Amino acid sequence: xxxxxxxxxxxxxxxxxxxxxxxxxxxxxxxxxxxxxxxxxxxxxxxxxxxxxxxxxxxxxxxxxxxxxxxxxxxxxxxxxxxxxxxxxxxxxxxxxxxxxxxxxxxxxxxxxxxxxxxxxxxxxxxxxxxxxxxxxxxxxxxxxxxxxxxxxxxxxxxxxxxxxxxxxxxxxxxxxxxxxxxxxxxxxxxxxxxxxxxxxxxxxxxxxxxxxxxxxxxxxxxxxxxxxxxxxxxxxxxxxxxxxxxxxxxxxxxxxxxxxxxxxxxxxxxxxxxxxxxxxxxxxxxxxxxxxxxxxxxxxxxxxxxxxxxxxxxxxxxxxxxxxxxxxxxxxxxxxxxxxxxxxxxxxxxxxxxxxxxxxxxxxxxxxxxxxxxxxxxxxxxxxxxxxxxxxxxxxxxxxxxxxxxxxxxxxxxxxxxxxxxxxxxxxxxxxxxxxxxxxxxxxxxxxxxxxxxxxxxxxxxxxxxxxxxxxxxxxxxxxxxxxxxxxxxxxxxxxxxxxxxxxxxxxxxxxxxxxxxxxxxxxxxxxxxxxxxxxxxxxxxxxxxxxxxxxxxxxxxxxxxxxxxxxxxxxxxxxxxxxxxxxxxxxxxxxxxxxxxxxxxxxxxxxxxxxxxxxxxxxxxxxxxxxxxxxxxxxxxxxxxxxxxxxxxxxxxxxxxxxxxxxxxxxxxxxxxxxxxxxxxxxxxxxxxxxxxxxxxxxxxxxxxxxxxxxxxxxxxxxxxxxxxxxxxxxxxxxxxxxxxxxxxxxxxxxxxxxxxxxxxxxxxxxxxxxxxxxxxxxxxxxxxxxxxxxxxxxxxxxxxxxxxxxxxxxxxxxxxxxxxxxxxxxxxxxxxxxxxxxxxxxxxxxxxxxxxxxxxxxxxx
Amino acid sequence: xxxxxxxxxxxxxxxxxxxxxxxxxxxxxxxxxxxxxxxxxxxxxxxxxxxxxxxxxxxxxxxxxxxxxxxxxxxxxxxxxxxxxxxxxxxxxxxxxxxxxxxxxxxxx
Numbered sequence: 001x002x003x004x005x006x007x008x009x010x011x012x013x014x015x016x017x018x019x020x021x022x023x024x025x026x027x028x029x030x031x032x033x034x035x036x037x038x039x040x041x042x043x044x045x046x047x048x049x050x051x052x053x054x055x056x057x058x059x060x061x062x063x064x065x066x067x068x069x070x071x072x073x074x075x076x077x078x079x080x081x082x083x084x085x086x087x088x089x090x091x092x093x094x095x096x097x098x099x100x101x102x103x104x105x106x107x108x109x110x111x112x113x114x115x116x117x118x119x120x121x122x123x124x125x126x127x128x129x130x131x132x133x134x135x136x137x138x139x140x141x142x143x144x145x146x147x148x149x150x151x152x153x154x155x156x157x158x159x160x161x162x163x164x165x166x167x168x169x170x171x172x173x174x175x176x177x178x179x180x181x182x183x184x185x186x187x188x189x190x191x192x193x194x195x196x197x198x199x200x201x202x203x204x205x206x207x208x209x210x211x212x213x214x215x216x217x218x219x220x221x222x223x224x225x226x227x228x229x230x231x232x233x234x235x236x237x238x239x240x241x242x243x244x245x246x247x248x249x250x251x252x253x254x255x256x257x258x259x260x261x262x263x264x265x266x267x268x269x270x271x272x273x274x275x276x277x278x279x280x281x282x283x284x285x286x287x288x289x290x291x292x293x294x295x296x297x298x299x300x301x302x303x304x305x306x307x308x309x310x311x312x313x314x315x316x317x318x319x320x321x322x323x324x325x326x327x328x329x330x331x332x333x334x335x336x337x338x339x340x341x342x343x344x345x346x347x348x349x350x351x352x353x354x355x356x357x358x359x360x361x362x363x364x365x366x367x368x369x370x371x372x373x374x375x376x377x378x379x380x381x382x383x384x385x386x387x388x389x390x391x392x393x394x395x396x397x398x399x400x401x402x403x404x405x406x407x408x409x410x411x412x413x414x415x416x417x418x419x420x421x422x423x424x425x426x427x428x429x430x431x432x433x434x435x436x437x438x439x440x441x442x443x444x445x446x447x448x449x450x451x452x453x454x455x456x457x458x459x460x461x462x463x464x465x466x467x468x469x470x471x472x473x474x475x476x477x478x479x480x481x482x483x484x485x486x487x488x489x490x491x492x493x494x495x496x497x498x499x500x501x502x503x504x505x506x507x508x509x510x511x512x513x514x515x516x517x518x519x520x521x522x523x524x525x526x527x528x529x530x531x532x533x534x535x536x537x538x539x540x541x542x543x544x545x546x547x548x549x550x551x552x553x554x555x556x557x558x559x560x561x562x563x564x565x566x567x568x569x570x571x572x573x574x575x576x577x578x579x580x581x582x583x584x585x586x587x588x589x590x591x592x593x594x595x596x597x598x599x600x601x602x603x604x605x606x607x608x609x610x611x612x613x614x615x616x617x618x619x620x621x622x623x624x625x626x627x628x629x630x631x632x633x634x635x636x637x638x639x640x641x642x643x644x645x646x647x648x649x650x651x652x653x654x655x656x657x658x659x660x661x662x663x664x665x666x667x668x669x670x671x672x673x674x675x676x677x678x679x680x681x682x683x684x685x686x687x688x689x690x691x692x693x694x695x696x697x698x699x700x701x702x703x704x705x706x707x708x709x710x711x712x713x714x715x716x717x718x719x720x721x722x723x724x725x726x727x728x729x730x731x732x733x734x735x736x737x738x739x740x741x742x743x744x745x746x747x748x749x750x751x752x753x754x755x756x757x758x759x760x761x762x763x764x765x766x767x768x769x770x771x772x773x774x775x776x777x778x779x780x781x782x783x784x785x786x787x788x789x790x791x792x793x794x795x796x797x798x799x800x801x802x803x804x805x806x807x808x809x810x811x812x813x814x815x816x817x818x819x820x821x822x823x824x825x826x827x828x829x830x831x832x833x834x835x836x837x838x839x840x841x842x843x844x845x846x847x848x849x850x851x852x853x854x855x856x857x858x859x860x861x862x863x864x
Numbered sequence: 865x866x867x868x869x870x871x872x873x874x875x876x877x878x879x880x881x882x883x884x885x886x887x888x889x890x891x892x893x894x895x896x897x898x899x900x901x902x903x904x905x906x907x908x909x910x911x912x913x914x915x916x917x918x919x920x921x922x923x924x925x926x927x928x929x930x931x932x933x934x935x936x937x938x939x940x941x942x943x944x945x946x947x948x949x950x951x952x953x954x955x956x957x958x959x960x961x962x963x964x965x966x967x968x969x970x971x972x973x
Contacts, residue, residue, distance in 0.1 A: 016927070019937025020890035020907055026934075047908040 005044050017047070067397075068404075074384065075405040082380065088759045089373050090413045092752040096366025097417035097455075099748055102428060103359035103741075105436040107352055112254045113331035113345075117196045119289055122159070124324035126151075126286040127337060132319050134588025134634050135574055136675045141325075141340040142282035145269075146310065148188070149276045151286075154306060157294035162188040162195075163265060164257060165284040166342050171538060171717055172261075173236040174224055178716050180538075181220060184237070185342075186263040192248075194289055195257070201231050202246025208264035215246040215262040242267065253435060256331045258344040279311050285342055288324065296324055319589075335671075335734075335818075338571045348734040348818075355738075358745045361502045365749050367462040368495045369756035374406065374466035375492060376763045378473075385470055386478035398471035406463025407456055414455045418442070432737045465491075493796055496760065500800035500837065503753040505808040506746035508833035512812050512825060513739045519823045520732055526665025527568070528604040531559075531699070532724040533706065534567060535690040538717040541710075542686040548713045549690070555709060557695040557702035560602035563687030565594035568603075568724065569731050571668045576648020577678055578655060579635055585652050590631050590676035591667070597681050600626070600662065602693050610641045610660030613681045621683045623656030629664045631676035647680070656680075669731040670821040691724070750837065754844040757793065761845035765789055765852045772852050773860035785853035790842055797841050801834040870922070870955050876901060877913050878922060878952055881942045889928065889939040890914075914942060922948030 005021075006014055021043060028036035079086040114120060126147060131137040148161040170184040189209040192199060199207065200218065207215050214235070221230040221244075233244050242263065251258050269275035304317040313319075325334070332349030334340055385398060421438050429436055441447050535541075541548060549561045566572050572591035579586050597613035597620065599605075608629060613620045625645055632640045646655035664674040694702035710719045729736070765772075772785055780788075809825065816822040870878070880896050881888040890907065893914075897905050917923040928939040944952070 015937050016890060016940035017907070017911060019934040019939060020894075020911075022935040022937060023891045024907070043907050046906045047911070049908050049912065 005047065008048060071401045071404055072408075074401075075408055078381070078405075079409075082377070085373060085377060085759055086409075088755045089370055090409055090416065092369045092755045093366045093410060093413035093458075094416040094420060095748050095752055096363045097413055098420045098424060099362045099745060100359045101417060101421050101438075101441060101451075102425070102436070103355050105425075105438075105440055106432070106434065106741075107355060108440065109254065109434060109436055110332060110347055110349075110352055114254070114256055114327050116252065116254070117194075117327065119194060119196075120327050122289050122291070123194065123327040124288050124290060125327065125330055126288060127323050127325050128282065129321040129323065130319060130574070130589075131321075132574055132589025133586070134577065134631070134676055135590050136673060138339075138571065139337045140282060141285060141334065141337050141343065143284065143286040143322075144280065144282050145275050145278045145284060147279070147322075148286040148288075150310060151306065152288070155299060155302070157290050157299055158288045159291045160190055160194060160289040161286060162191045163284050163286050164191070164342060165265060165268065166259075169536065169538075169720065170237055170261075172224070179224060180718060180720070181260050183259045184261045184263065185257075185259040186265045186268050188265050191262065192246075194287065197251060197255075198249040200228065200247045200249060202248075207246035208262060209266075210245075211264060211266035211270040212240060212242045213245045213264040213267070214242040215248050216244055217248055217250045217260050219250050220260045221247050237263075240267070256343050256346070258342075282339075287327075290324075299324070338668075338672075339573075346734075348738070350818075351734065351738045354815075355741060358506070358742065361506065362745055362749050362752070363458075365499050365502050366752050367458060368499045369752055370406075370409070370462045371465055372492055372495045372499075372756055373759045374463070375469055376760055378466065378470050379763070379767075381470055382473055382478040385473045386475040389473070389475040390479070395471045399467045402467035402470050403460055403463045406467065407459030410455045410459035410462070414451070431740055433733070492760070493792075496757065496796050497799045497803065499753050499756065500797055500841070501804040503746070503749040504800050504804040504833060504837050505811075506742065506749050507837055508804070508808045508830055509812060510739075510743050510746040511829050511833055512823070513742050513815075515823050515829065516816065516819065517732070517736060517739050520670050520735070520819075520821070523666075523670065523821060525670075526605060526663050527667075528693075529568070529724045529728060531694050531696040532603075533692040533694055533703075534722050534724055534727065535692060535706070535710070536720045537563070537686070537688050537690055538714070540716050541690070541714045544713045545687060545690070548710070551709045551713065552692060552706065555702070555705040557698050557705055558692055559695060560598065560693035561690060562599045562602040563596040563690050564599060565685065565688055567689055567727065568667050569669060569727050571672070571675060572677065578646045578648055578650060578652070580644040580652075580655060581636075585655075587648060588634070588676075589648075590627070590634075590678045592678050592680065593667070594682055594685055594687075595679050596687065599679070599691075600660075602691060605665055606663045607660050608663055609639075610658070612660055619656070620659070620681060622680065624659045624681065625656055626660040626662060626679040627658055628662050628674065628677040630674050631678060632661050634676050645678075666821070669728075671819055673820040750840060754840060757841055758844050758847070761793065761848045764792070765845075765848045769852060769855070769860045772855065773857035776853075776857040777861070782853045786846075786849050789849045789852060790845065793841060793845055794838065797834075797838050801830075801837070805830050805834075870951050873909075874913055874917055874922075875952065875955055877910065878917060878944055878948055881923060882944045882949075882952075886941070888942045893942070917948070918942075921945060922951055 005018070021040065024043065025036050025040045028039055117123060125141065126143045128140045128143060129137065130140055145163065148163045152158045152161040165186045167184045167186065169180055169182055172179050172181055187208065190205060192204040192207060192215075199215070202215065207213065214237075216224070216230060218228055221228050224230065224235065225233055228247055230244050230247060234241050235244070236242070248262070251260075272278070300323065303322045307316050307320055307322070325337075329349075330343060331345070332347055332352060334343055334346055335348045335350075337343075340346060388398060388401075418438070421441075425436055425438060428434075441451065537545070545563060549563070552558050552561045572593045574589045575592040577588045577590050577592070579588060595613075597615055600607065600612045607626075610626070612626065613624060617624065623646075627635070627640065627645075635643070635645075637643050640658045640661055643658045644655040645658055650656070662679075666674055667677060668675060692706060694706070706721075707719055768789070772789070775785060775788070809830070812825060816825070876897060877893065880893050880900070884892055884896060890911070894905050894907060894910050897903070897910070914923065914925075918925060922945060923942050924945050925940050925942045928941050930936060930938055
């Protein structure tokens with residue numbers, strides 16, 4: 001304390017003041033030492049005032065302004081004098097910054113998912129690990145309706161539960177209007193208390209507490225009633241009249257749960273009194289709010305006991321394991337979770353890490369460029385340094401000057417980067433299907449501060465080496481003629497190697513990623529996915545399925561029509577399955593799909609044995625099964641055809657038979673292995689979706705025909721369809737987006753690298769211009785000269801290749817593990833990447849090389 | 865009044881310095897003021913005033929002998945300069961003139 005006082009106090013009065021303080025202290029200390037101490041500190045702090053504080057010498061009478069102005073002028077003149085260098089220097093940094101900003105925006109957007117819920121850290125989603133016999137183990141986001149209420153009652157850690165049950169697209173009737181609404185869901189009463197979706201009208205805990213209550217989003221309210229104040233209005237859904245009890249803001253884009261209409265769960269369950277204790281089938285999402293300090297591990301120890309008490313099956317804990325997934329992981333860490341129907345824009349969170357890494361890479365490349373070019377250009381500034389030193393500049397001053405200049409350049413780059421960001425973002429948004437806005441950066445003062453701070457830091461970091469280097473010049477040497485002191489710079493070369501290693505790594509990654517993506521697009525998945533239109537089947541369409549199918553088949557542009565209960569591209573639902581074997585009847589749980597008899601024909605799925613469904617056999621309705629090879633293998637029959645099998649609920653004495661075995665086709669996305677599958681036809685079940693195969697040569701006409709025919713039969717519901725290949729593209733969206741980002745960044749990084757190389761080549765070749773002249777006079781040919789000049793650069797690229805390859809290989813192997821079906825990594829790819837980089841690099845420097853090699857030696861040598 | 869006017873607190877400080885005569889140093893001045901005017905004075909405020917007065921030329925100071933108390937620090941003794949005395953007199957005179965100019969009945973309301 002006293003030391004602080006001695007530091008700030010005016011040296012003229014420090015002695016007696018300290019004396020005064022001590023005297024007072026001693027006097028007080030005689031009465032009460034503790035009080036004296038406090039008072040001492042108080043007095044001391046009160047002394048921190050003008051009149052007592054010393055004058056700080058540094059600030060005394062020194063005006064730095066003219067010097068700064070001089071730095072500014074010389075920096076500006078240098079920028080203008082070497083325009084091409086300045087452009088390369090600033091622009092490469094700009095590109096790096098733009099890339100970083102965009103990545104930042106992207107990551108911020110992804111991270112913002114579900115962050116608006118106040119209880120976000122306490123909310124968990126109940127998930128299951130299912131290991132049914134005869135099928136692959138899978139993580140599933142669904143749970144049973146009885147789990148929410150009973151777990152909340154039996155686990156003290158659980159404060160509250162809410163269930164979220166999606167019904168998908170539904171048709172609403174309103175007076176005589178019929179309107180389809182995309183996302184109709186139901187949830188428990190406290191849904192709005194747990195999740196912070198804002199209610200505009202209605203009270204959180206009350207809006208959906210009665211059966212047949214509904215909350216509408218603003219948008220839906222406008223659509224249905226042309227006003228937002230629609231409380232107490234009614235509509236009809238599924239033959240029941242609902243009353244509107246609340247209006248909420250539209251569900252934000254960054255919410256993994258999306259819904260337009262929220263019904264009270266009671267509406268769906270009032271007819272099912274046992275709903276809250278219903279176990280067995282998983283079809284809704286359950287969310288829990290845990291209390292502070294809940295221990296997930298200790299909870300999970302009690303799950304087996306809980307499951308055993310609820311379900312009467314000996315192997316219950318073999319086939320089900322529960323786990324809680326934190327809300328913040330739902331969006332980014334659910335890649336391995338299947339049957340995840342309520343997870344909007346689910347994204348593979350590991351790619352976030354990749355993006356950040358890639359952003360850092362490109363910034364490093366750009367900064368290295370900056371360092372390298374500034375250092376390489378040192379020759380141009382050497383005379384200035386010499387003169388400044390001669391007239392009295394000290395090293396520190398020069399260092400400051402160059403650092404300031406570097407910060408200035410970084411600042412300029414930042415300004416350009418922001419401008420470029422505004423231009424580039426709309427284009428990027430369409431490419432990666434996001435709504436990113438620069439205002440997310442510029443609207444937030446802390447982020448602006450961060451960016452400015454980072455820019456300054458970047459300026460300083462990138463400027464340190466060049467500044468040290470420049471300010472260390474000896475004036476005598478420099479002014480005498482600087483050419484003589486230039487040596488080969490290992491440091492600069494190694495910077496280039498680092499730069500190119502990173503760029504190479506990204507080129508190779510791009511090639512492999514693109515290869516994998518093309519592979520996924522073109523892989524023979526075992527069925528025909530081109531020109532197939534998926535038509536949603538509503539109630540009316542289901543009733544008229546046969547007529548509609550027949551009418552569609554009469555159209556010339558329709559090549560085939562079939563129906564199915566589920567859509568290809570996801571894992572099919574798993575149902576119980578029985579098979580008779582030598583030792584009795586075994587229970588298995590393969591994926592199941594219910595299809596129209598001509599399904600295999602329309603999709604071109606090949607049979608390896610047996611026959612497809614046929615209307616001729618009456619037993620094919622519900623008693624005939626077609627399985628895939630994987631399932632056949634699992635069952636272990638020598639000849640599966642004719643074996644007795646059936647649905648899990650069939651009595652043992654009335655099983656059906658296996659009539660056919662198909663090839664393993666990828667009904668699930670290529671991230672997963674082909675699961676065991678059983679297909680069946682039930683005439684009375686109805687299909688949720690109609691697949692229409694159309695003539696690929698005349699798609700617009702085919703669409704028109706389908707729409708016309710559909711309208712003839714289905715009058716209540718508007719048509720809604722999607723192409724199957726579009727659906728598949730959605731499945732690989734995360735991967736595709738990662739592919740585009742990597743491609744863009746790789747392009748940019750090699751571009752920045754080349755800009756740097758271009759600048760560097762110009763300088764180093766300039767420096768060897770006399771050597772070239774002499775060689776030429778001595779009889780070297782243009783070609784020999786080119787080889788000599790390019791050699792150094794080629795070596796650098798080669799070195800980069802050696803550095804980059806193994807690291808890239810490791811990274812890519814890790815990435816490919818995400819896919820059950822993946823390309824093998826071909827060493828050739830690395831070679832291609834290396835050669836590509838080499839060609840680009842040599843092409844970049846060739847401009848200078850050719851010019852130097854062709855130059856007239858007289859010109860370069862005449863002043864010697 | 866001249867440029868170097870004397871504020872109320874400054875006046876008290878100068879008068880106290882004069883009262884204490886040979887014994888006017890930091891803590892002593894502080895205590896005396898506190899005793900006579902019954903108000904608490906912080907070391908900092910007083911020091912600032914002393915410094916300002918010295919700068920104006922109303923006070924001058926010199927270091928005293930080293931003593932065993934006070935952690936071995938010397939005391940700085942202050943003394944009113946003739947110029948300071950003049951300034952004080954001026955203040956007093958101004959006051960006096962003002963008092964004299966007050967009509968008898970002014971305070972009787």
